[in-house]
Amino acid sequence: xxxxxxxxxxxxxxxxxxxxxxxxxxxxxxxxxxxxxDYQGHLPEDKVPAGRSLGVRKADGGLGSGSDFxxxxxxxxxxxxxxxxxxxxxxxxxxNGAGEVIGVRVDNDGTPLSIAAAKGVIFxxxxxxxxxxxVRLHQSTFLYGSxxxxxxxxxxxxxxxxxxxxxGNLQSAWRSQALIEEAIENRSLARCVDMPPGDSMFMVNKxxxxxxxxxxxxxxxxxxxxxxxxxxxxxxNQLLFIIYDQRTAELYGGSHPLPSVPDGAKYxxxxxxxxxxxxxxxxxxxxxxxxxxxxxxxxxxxxxxRQTFEKFNGYELGGRALRVNR
Numbered sequence: 001x002x003x004x005x006x007x008x009x010x011x012x013x014x015x016x017x018x019x020x021x022x023x024x025x026x027x028x029x030x031x032x033x034x035x036x037x038d039y040q041g042h043l044p045e046d047k048v049p050a051g052r053s054l055g056v057r058k059a060d061g062g063l064g065s066g067s068d069f070x071x072x073x074x075x076x077x078x079x080x081x082x083x084x085x086x087x088x089x090x091x092x093x094x095x096n097g098a099g100e101v102i103g104v105r106v107d108n109d110g111t112p113l114s115i116a117a118a119k120g121v122i123f124x125x126x127x128x129x130x131x132x133x134x135v136r137l138h139q140s141t142f143l144y145g146s147x148x149x150x151x152x153x154x155x156x157x158x159x160x161x162x163x164x165x166x167x168g169n170l171q172s173a174w175r176s177q178a179l180i181e182e183a184i185e186n187r188s189l190a191r192c193v194d195m196p197p198g199d200s201m202f203m204v205n206k207x208x209x210x211x212x213x214x215x216x217x218x219x220x221x222x223x224x225x226x227x228x229x230x231x232x233x234x235x236x237n238q239l240l241f242i243i244y245d246q247r248t249a250e251l252y253g254g255s256h257p258l259p260s261v262p263d264g265a266k267y268x269x270x271x272x273x274x275x276x277x278x279x280x281x282x283x284x285x286x287x288x289x290x291x292x293x294x295x296x297x298x299x300x301x302x303x304x305x306r307q308t309f310e311k312f313n314g315y316e317l318g319g320r321a322l323r324v325n326r
Contacts, residue, residue: 013054021076027055028063039217088113090155093121093163101163127173128154130188138170141226142238144291145183147176147192175222179257180239181267184291194218197255198248202312203240206285206297208278208304210312211237238295239288241269241281243309274309278302 016022027036041049056064056072064072077084087108094103094114103116128134129146131153146152161167176192183189196203196214205211212224224237242257249262259265269284271277282297289295298304 019076022069022072023057023059023064024054025057026051027053030063039220090123090159092159095163099164123156123160125154125156126152128152128157129173134170139173140171141235143173144180145178145187145189147178147189150188174219176218177222177225177240179267180288180292184288191256192218193257196242197252197258198244200248201242201244202308203242204305204308205237205240206295206301207236208298208301208306208308210308211240234294239285239292243277243305274306275302278305 013024017024028034029036035051036053037050038046038048038052040046056068058064058068074084085106085108088106089108090104091107091112092105093101094105094116096102101117101121103114104121106113106115126148127146128138129143129148129152130150134154134157135143157167157170176194178189178192195218201214202210203212203214211227212221214221225235225240227235227237229236244258246262249258252258253262253264254260257265257267259268262268263270269277269280271280278297278301282301285292285295285297
């Protein structure tokens with residue numbers, strides 16, 4: 001699959017450009033004149049660590065988003081008189097006697113329809129984070145919510161399985177961190193924590209220890225939550241706590257997940273000093289236990305938090321890059 005992607009990915013990009021279906025351009029971070037780095041750009045085998053990520057440009061030349069992908073593709077299809085049928089949920093495949101797929105069955109507001117395919121059927125389906133049966137079946141660890149569309153219920157899994165398709169890698173996911181309080185309130189999240197804002201901040205686990213580079217990409221960073229400690233029989237990083245100062249709260253206020261004012265959201269835990277902050281974190285963790293199981297802060301949390309705090313500041317004072325505690 002990786003070889004196929006590298007062999008055939010760029011001809012598809014060239015084709016979309018030639019068709020003028022998408023205004024594809026190199027992706028630049030925050031619309032600045034800086035190329036997007038690879039997620040694994042630090043690896044020695046990565047010979048081109050920046051500039052390979054692609055995105056779309058708006059008509060004014062600005063960096064486009066996911067909605068701009070949709071708008072540009074829709075405009076291209078509309079110009080070709082291609083019908084786009086919303087509110088048509090695919091429920092199954094239409095197959096001939098030889099087992100070939102020749103169409104799909106759909107439901108349109110309670111009315112069943114069949115749509116024939118001229119050449120073939122291609123699914124561009126999402127995942128299953130909002131199908132709790134699939135989540136419990138395929139995810140061995142906790143999944144509190146997702147910022148995927150509420151319609152990401154894995155319909156294609158059943159459709160493909162009934163047709164005899166081989167399904168694999170269903171235990172995997174493209175992950176991101178989320179605020180546990182928001183996920184408890186609604187599993188369908190508006191935002192996830194793609195990048196914790198601010199330079200004066202770090203994350204700690206239930207032991208008060210820093211266990212991950214906070215500026216790693218959100219998928220790789222989220223994997224730290226799934227680490228199991230076989231000696232103590234626990235997931236020590238099930239919950240992580242973002243520790244930041246007043247400067248960060250004010251300077252980056254409004255950049256998710258920080259509220260626009262320092263204590264302007266109920267998920268924010270405040271303390272006048274590290275001891276008070278640790279005590280308030282412990283109280284919040286106990287309040288969340290009906291949703292998180294047996295998670296409790298360790299007895300060493302406060303002492304370790306202070307040590308992590310001092311080590312973090314020591315790197316800053318020494319002008320050294322921040323490192324992860326081991």
